[in-house]
Amino acid sequence: MSEHILSSKLYWTIWAVLICLTGITAWVSTVDLGPLNTVVALLIASGKALLVVLIFMHVKYTSEKLTRVVIISALFWLLILLGLSLTDYFIRRPGLAGGA
Amino acid sequence: MATAVSIAAEREHYLNKEYGIRSWLLTTDHKRIALLYLASITFFFFIGGFFALLIRLELLTPAGDLVQADTYNKLFTMHGVIMVFFFLIPAVPAVLGNFLVPLMIGARDLAFPKINLLSWYCYIAGGILVLHAMLTGGLDTGWTFYTPFSTAFSNTAVVEAGLGVFINGFSSILTGLNFIVTIHRMRAPGLTWSRLPLFLWSHYATSVIMLLGTPVIAITLVLVVLERAFHLGIFDPTRGGDPLLFQHLFWFYSHPAVYIMILPSMGVVSEIVTCFSRKRVFGYYFVAMASIGIAVIGFFVWAHHMFVAGMSLYAALIFSILSYLVAVPSAIKVFNWTATLYKGSVSFSTPMLYAFGFIGLFTMGGLTGLFLAALGIDVHVTDTYFVVAHFHYIMVGGTVMGYLGGMHYWWPKISGRLYPESWGRLAALIVFLGFNLTFFPQFILGYLGMPRRYWQYPPEFQVLNVLSTAGSTILAVGYLLPMVYFLWSMRYGKLADDNPWNAAGLEWKTTSPPPTFNFEETPVVTWEAYNYNELPALEEVRVER
Amino acid sequence: MSDSPAPLALEHTPGLQHHFADMEQQRNASSLGMWIFLGTEIMFFGGMFLAYLVYRMWYFNEFAAGSRTLNLPIGAVNTAVLICSSLTVALSVRAAQLGKRMLLVTLLVLTILFGLVFLGVKAYEWNEKFTEHHVPGYSFHFKQESTEKPVDQGRAQIFFSLYFAMTGMHALHMIIGVGIFGVITWMAWRGRFTPEYHTPVEIAGLYWHFVDIVWIYLFPLLYLIDRRPHG
């Protein structure tokens, strides 16, 4: 088996970071950053998700390219769904002109 | 040859290994599961077809006289739901794909045999729910389930039917999952990606769509069901919801779903065309990549079903231009099939007749898709019989033709018997003629302005409707024939050789029917796909059998 | 070692199914299968994310007001609980790799416990919604916070609809996850996993982490829409 066994210290460290980030995101939401609040919240969430994927789910250590391909294409498709729908929604708002 | 065949008949294979209900209902053999699917989709096809005949009968006269308005609405809804979700989407992948994917890559089974069986049970569970919904109250939303009609106005069994389709969705997802993993992980030694039969490429592409599209329709139907039950308001304009959001979500799946329906059939046609012109396919790489291209670009075009739905103008422009992009890979395929015939050694066997039918009718259906993607024209013809004709040309003229062609082509492998060739050709001809008579008039009807889903219509449309109805009865005969002679041949048909067409491909390298684990020993591939230069046409095939 | 398998010899490898050539092929197939499944899960939640995005853009006011009624400390604590469960899952995979059976079982049991705690807290929150009439349906009523712009009932209801749909789907995944881990724990208890064969622990773990990630996004998207001080 070409398996990578990680030290439990690493897992605990990641855990600590994740907990801290949770605290930070909860706290930062109460600070007025204008439109940046949403951006920060999403960045933190993505950071946390990335840590989970890379370390807990071992993607960083797997030799398998396919796993990454799968993840990236799923995200790409999510982007298609959201992005192309927004070509409609950005312009068409309730009570706004645009749509016929 | 006769002796070899009779020995084969006594040999143990997947069909005669075990008998009894349990050995079928609990089987994990992909070949048996394929046959379970075959039986069930055939059942649903005839139900859906029966509804189609009733629709056509009602439309024989302008007045709504045969059935009630509500009944008519239920008829076309159930026709659409059954034909799309319970026949066409599983048709080629779940029957031929299930049977052939492991055989073609030299594996002993799909990667997850139990999941494969589970997928059939999802299909059956969904089917039972939908049939039950049909018998108790029916469903009258159209196969598109548009809100707010489906969520707030229809008083039919929307919840049950929605759940049925939802559960059935998992059968698609599980099949797709199995195919992708199998194709990635279980190819025989030497079977590189560039040696993969095009059938597998198209199933790979199909699986991608099944995996990434189906979950979206699943959650959408869940939301519809919840909306109906708890008045969530997500799709309800009286509460600030946007009915168009439903349409976006629905078509995000349902447009790519049309490629779930066509791609596998395209794979079948690639196999047939090469085999019966004894030639390597023209432009292998391009045909393979066209499948992938269709699968990917197919996700970019969904809102072309919503040009007049009240979308923003810019979205309409974007989706129109993207719709044209997806037509390019389809064009590539049509041209390559045609070019494959060039300097081939073409035989007019039944599967090849179906393949010809496919190419011709798909081309016409596809070209009329170009009309629909043109914004200015779609405004006039959307929701008319022009659209109905467009999709029947592709789905019935294309996919069903391809499916029937594939059934004939692989029937000897599946059953170990030959079907009667001249009956086969006759049926193919009847289907082709009946089909055109049924659906060509609908193009004209549509442009003249006859809206779809109409139970009664102004009298000036009658002539064309009568033609269409007449055609549909011919079509019915054409579909009943193969069913009859396939059943007949299971008992009385001539025993088939391992490779009756002398075709390329690993599935022909094992016995007919194959043993439970497909191959006595794992094959090692040392040749390119479609190495027809090494496989001269059989004498028997050349002459009428 | 992937060439021609000899059917008979294989029956002695525990956990190897007949149609795979060897353990490695089987393991790769399972983990690829799980990853692909998670890909479809992304799209499954994606449909709801689209609805969320659209309405949050259109009805920001109502979404912000609705979000403020959610219990932030409880949400944060629950996020932490899930993160802890992810840790125990990650450690349990490690325990399986090292073949430490008792440690593995303990960690798996802990995971299940964390999962149940999460679900319990969720149930508590939902119950709160019931008493506050924040559950979509006939008795829905959203009380106005005095300082703000008036809130449209229908639009507020859309927020709570999405809240319930998203957390509900997530909870459903958690319940399924707890079920799966129950089976895995039992198998571990019976000593079915070895350093050579523990694929089920691994792929169940992938699923669990994924469910965790969904929550990592749901937390800010639902609870933290607009918590800024208001004047």
Add this chain to the structure above:
Amino acid sequence: MFDNFPLWPVRASTTAGSVDALYIFLVLLSAFMSVAIFIMITIFALRYRRRAGREAEQIDGSNVLEFTWSIVPLAIFMVIFVWGARIFFLERTPPRGAAEIYVVAKQWMWKLQHEEGQREINELHVPVGRDVRMIMTSQDVIHSFYVPAFRIKQDVIPGRYTTAWFRATRPGTYHLFCAEYCGTQHSGMIGQVVVMEPAQYQAWLTGGAASGSMAANGQSMFLQLGCNTCHRFDTQGRGPDLVGLFGNKVQLEDGRTIAADENYIRESILNPSAKLVSGFKPIMPVFQGLVSEEQLTALVAYVKSLTPQASGAAGSPSLISPGKQPQEPKE
């Protein structure tokens, strides 16, 4: 020529011709392409049919050919796209000064109202040669307004207005269909459009029993619902002055500016707090559920008619507050 066996419906609007032109082009193109492909297949299949002693010649493919038959179709497709998009633009951009018809669809009938006040059900009378714009909404489910002779179709959606326009070119009676499936009597939700010579149309207008123009109806609604208690025609009201609102930009409280179109006015009445006008408090009551779609269209018509200078027949000059000088319309 095609009277007995027509291939397209009568052309009775200015856009019909351009739609048909593209259609005919596409029919010819498709016929050419499919015939070309069928002929190739037939020739190849017959010429190279299986015969004893002849082997197939293996050909791998040709990149030149592949690129040709990708790029040439793509180029043709782009032509079709641009052509179709141009027609679409035409169909979607109503000319200025069009007569307005308010359409309310419901299961299963069309209720139409002219600016002058005439109400019709399942029948629409319009004059030849005049631009007509329809402002449509639905009371229940989605319907679709379809007149094949005009080649126009537009879904009619509950909860907001969609619009479509045409200019009839030929007197006659044409089908009006509901093209979006809407339940039991979907196929019964049909009617007719009667296109008349202008003179005849005038006669029809005056002949009908109009209960006051839409704007006038709207005005009485306006008084009845007490809108005028806040919206006064000076700057003293608690609500903004509505004169000259329609077609102009509105500055919102949250900083956005928005074009005041029918949908905006609609939302402002049903759901005033959704878009607060800058400088005003959210005190306007919610009229959602208190006014029917028809009353709403009347209110909208009235608010639209409040131009500094009354515009055509729809105007309601009596309400223009004294002291406001009529100005040149900006549009």
